[in-house]
Amino acid sequence: MTSAxxxxxxxxYYLRILPEIxxxxxxxxxxxxxxxxxxxxxxxxxxxxxxxxxxxAFAAVWIQSRHPGYAFSHLFRVDGFTVFFGFLLxxxxxxxxxxxxxxxxxxxxxxxxxxxxxxxxxVGMGFMAGATELILMFIALEISSISTYILAxxxxxxxxxxxxxxxYLLLGSFATAFFLYGIALIYGATGTTQISAIARALAHxxxxxxxxxGQIVLLGAALMFIGLGFKVSAVPFQVWTPDVYEGxxxxxxxxxxxxxxxxxxxxxxxxxxxxxxANSHAWFWLLWxxxxxxxxxxxxxxxxxxxxxxxxxxxxxxxxxxxxxxFAALGADGxxxxxxxxxxxxxxxxxxxxxxxxFAHRDERYVDIRNYAGLGFRAPWPAFCLSVFLFxxxxxxxxxGFFGKVYIFRAALHSHxxxxxxxxxxxxxxxxYYYLRPVVAMYMREAPVLPALAPGAxxxxxxxxxxxxxxxxxxxxxxxxxxxxxxxxGVFPGSVLAYALRSARHLLHG
Amino acid sequence: xxxxxxxxxxSTREIAAMTSTPSYMANYLPILIQFVLALALAxxxxxxxxxxxxxxxxxxxxxxxxxxxxxKGDVRSGFAVKFYLxxxxxxxxxxEAVFLLPWAVEFRRLRVLGLVEMIxxxxxxxxxxxxxxxxxVLDWNTPxxxxxxxxxxxxxxxxx
Numbered sequence: 001m002t003s004a005x006x007x008x009x010x011x012x013y014y015l016r017i018l019p020e021i022x023x024x025x026x027x028x029x030x031x032x033x034x035x036x037x038x039x040x041x042x043x044x045x046x047x048x049x050x051x052x053x054x055x056x057a058f059a060a061v062w063i064q065s066r067h068p069g070y071a072f073s074h075l076f077r078v079d080g081f082t083v084f085f086g087f088l089l090x091x092x093x094x095x096x097x098x099x100x101x102x103x104x105x106x107x108x109x110x111x112x113x114x115x116x117x118x119x120x121x122x123v124g125m126g127f128m129a130g131a132t133e134l135i136l137m138f139i140a141l142e143i144s145s146i147s148t149y150i151l152a153x154x155x156x157x158x159x160x161x162x163x164x165x166x167x168y169l170l171l172g173s174f175a176t177a178f179f180l181y182g183i184a185l186i187y188g189a190t191g192t193t194q195i196s197a198i199a200r201a202l203a204h205x206x207x208x209x210x211x212x213x214g215q216i217v218l219l220g221a222a223l224m225f226i227g228l229g230f231k232v233s234a235v236p237f238q239v240w241t242p243d244v245y246e247g248x249x250x251x252x253x254x255x256x257x258x259x260x261x262x263x264x265x266x267x268x269x270x271x272x273x274x275x276x277x278a279n280s281h282a283w284f285w286l287l288w289x290x291x292x293x294x295x296x297x298x299x300x301x302x303x304x305x306x307x308x309x310x311x312x313x314x315x316x317x318x319x320x321x322x323x324x325x326x327f328a329a330l331g332a333d334g335x336x337x338x339x340x341x342x343x344x345x346x347x348x349x350x351x352x353x354x355x356x357x358x359f360a361h362r363d364e365r366y367v368d369i370r371n372y373a374g375l376g377f378r379a380p381w382p383a384f385c386l387s388v389f390l391f392x393x394x395x396x397x398x399x400x401g402f403f404g405k406v407y408i409f410r411a412a413l414h415s416h417x418x419x420x421x422x423x424x425x426x427x428x429x430x431x432x433y434y435y436l437r438p439v440v441a442m443y444m445r446e447a448p449v450l451p452a453l454a455p456g457a458x459x460x461x462x463x464x465x466x467x468x469x470x471x472x473x474x475x476x477x478x479x480x481x482x483x484x485x486x487x488x489x490g491v492f493p494g495s496v497l498a499y500a501l502r503s504a505r506h507l508l509h510g
Numbered sequence: 511x512x513x514x515x516x517x518x519x520x521s522t523r524e525i526a527a528m529t530s531t532p533s534y535m536a537n538y539l540p541i542l543i544q545f546v547l548a549l550a551l552a553x554x555x556x557x558x559x560x561x562x563x564x565x566x567x568x569x570x571x572x573x574x575x576x577x578x579x580x581x582k583g584d585v586r587s588g589f590a591v592k593f594y595l596x597x598x599x600x601x602x603x604x605x606e607a608v609f610l611l612p613w614a615v616e617f618r619r620l621r622v623l624g625l626v627e628m629i630x631x632x633x634x635x636x637x638x639x640x641x642x643x644x645x646x647v648l649d650w651n652t653p654x655x656x657x658x659x660x661x662x663x664x665x666x667x668x669x670x
Contacts, residue, residue, distance in 0.1 A: 035644030
């Protein structure tokens with residue numbers, strides 16, 4: 001493979017995985033600081049280490065982008081696609097760390113492990129984005145999943161949080177087992193685990209009818225679809241989503257709904273549109289059905305929710321459905337629409353969760369939509385930001401969500417997915433109802449008078465309004481960043497879309 | 511058996527060639543036969559003992575079998591979470607050994623690069639080890655801190 005003159009591992013290989021190296025080093029440093037610490041509020045020093053680590057990793061993605069190419073025996077590839085997700089994932093990690101700076105002290109959970117786990121999880125997701133080999137994809141998926149399993153149970157004295165962690169662990173391990181079985185079958189059928197080699201083997205099957213191999217490939221594809229469908233919470237693999245999103249701490253829910261989902265879609269795209277491209281006629285209908293079901297089930301179930309986090313959980317199932325529509329459209333148009341939507345979705349969804357996390361208070365007491373009554377007048381700025389995020393989730397013009405949906409449905413129409421487009425548009429209209437409910441509560445409802453002050457009122461049905469909450473610096477930065485990105489993607493989507501389109505073409509055509 | 515056997519030393523191209531021939535699935539026929547045989551034997555023995563066996567149940571015969579010892583108490587009692595922690599730490603070092611062995615075998619060929627990579631790897635493992643050590647996972651003399659903290663009602667039913 002390598003001649004005697006060239007070294008076994010060129011130095012540039014390490015530059016190609018620089019963001020992951022940076023994140024690992026900072027995560028390990030946090031653990032070394034954290035180990036001997038005994039005092040309460042231990043996260044006070046480590047959170048700054050984590051923030052610097054995440055920002056350094058963001059900068060390292062830029063260095064990584066200067067050195068495109070394969071690394072480590074074709075296990076990892078730096079291309080536009082990898083870099084796009086690298087920027088997205090490290091940005092998400094940065095924002096989540098800022099959010100946790102506000103949330104963890106408020107919940108009396110301020111320990112440094114949280115930050116280390118976010119960094120380690122991002123390492124796994126970064127490898128997921130760039131992996132071009134199935135085993136590395138699996139290991140990366142596990143690194144990211146195990147971090148999120150632990151993070152989901154971070155409020156360990158709250159039964160709901162423990163329940164979330166346990167459910168996520170059991171179902172998640174089950175799902176990754178499906179994924180691994182799929183890998184085994186694909187390897188059995190093609191004799192390789194490398195994405196490009198699988199694509200070659202399937203595109204040029206040797207003479208003598210590859211009927212039986214074809215069946216093994218299809219079974220493998222279906223099993224991998226189950227594993228990845230679970231990670232992106234597509235129907236019918238979504239049952240865990242509402243419970244886990246409700247029980248996990250709010251910043252973790254924000255993290256889970258954006259970062260692992262984006263990384264799982266990155267794997268999804270690489271496996272299905274590159275490795276299994278030759279068999280697209282067979283797995284296309286899986287995508288089609290999953291997209292249809294996810295949109296419809298997510299939106300209809302979200303209509304019935306009063307808990308803000310559960311509502312956003314069902315909304316994230318529906319959003320996964322929209323993304324699957326773009327996926328089913330295939331081609332560079334579809335792939336770039338997926339990438340653009342993931343970026344817009346991360347900004348608006350994390351923003352919405354940041355507001356929920358900020359107003360949750362001790363033990364996440366105020367997470368009901370009815371708690372938000374009259375908030376628009378008592379806390380005008382956070383309420384305004386939340387409205388921007390919810391309008392973007394609906395897909396109102398001038399927000400990133402609008403262009404995200406435009407690109408998705410345009411790609412779908414170009415690929416003649418008329419039925420899916422019509423159902424998607426109907427679903428978007430349906431979704432407006434539940435996204436507007438918090439807005440109506442904040443601006444058009446009076447805060448209810450508590451039973452103690454009005455003796456005649458029925459005590460059971462009144463959700464107390466959120467008490468006045470001081471804005472902290474980090475959460476203000478998070479909200480400002482998310483609003484800026486949502487508006488930017490809604491007014492000047494061109495540059496991001498052009499970049500996504502370029503890297504999508506690069507992904508599909510070598 | 512079929513005309514091909516997959517084993518060590520086959521190239522990707524060879525494997526791709528054999529897997530795309532119709533006789534490929536025929537290679538798995540012995541496994542299917544083995545599976546059917548195992549099932550038939552197990553079912554046959556159960557049915558045979560039902561049909562021709564004698565049954566004289568007694569108190570001792572009906573009690574659960576526990577490696578020859580008299581069973582006492584419920585198996586589902588709570589025990590300290592530190593057992594799990596030690597088990598996890600054990601797996602961690604097990605994996606380390608799994609990585610060390612092939613490295614030692616190929617040490618000459620990997621030269622300095624291999625040595626440096628292994629030092630980095632062990633440093634990462636040691637960082638984790640320092641963490642668990644300092645957090646008291648290895649300390650067996652802190653019973654109250656690592657005991658399961660169950661609410662009183664659960665603790666009462668779980669202890670007998």
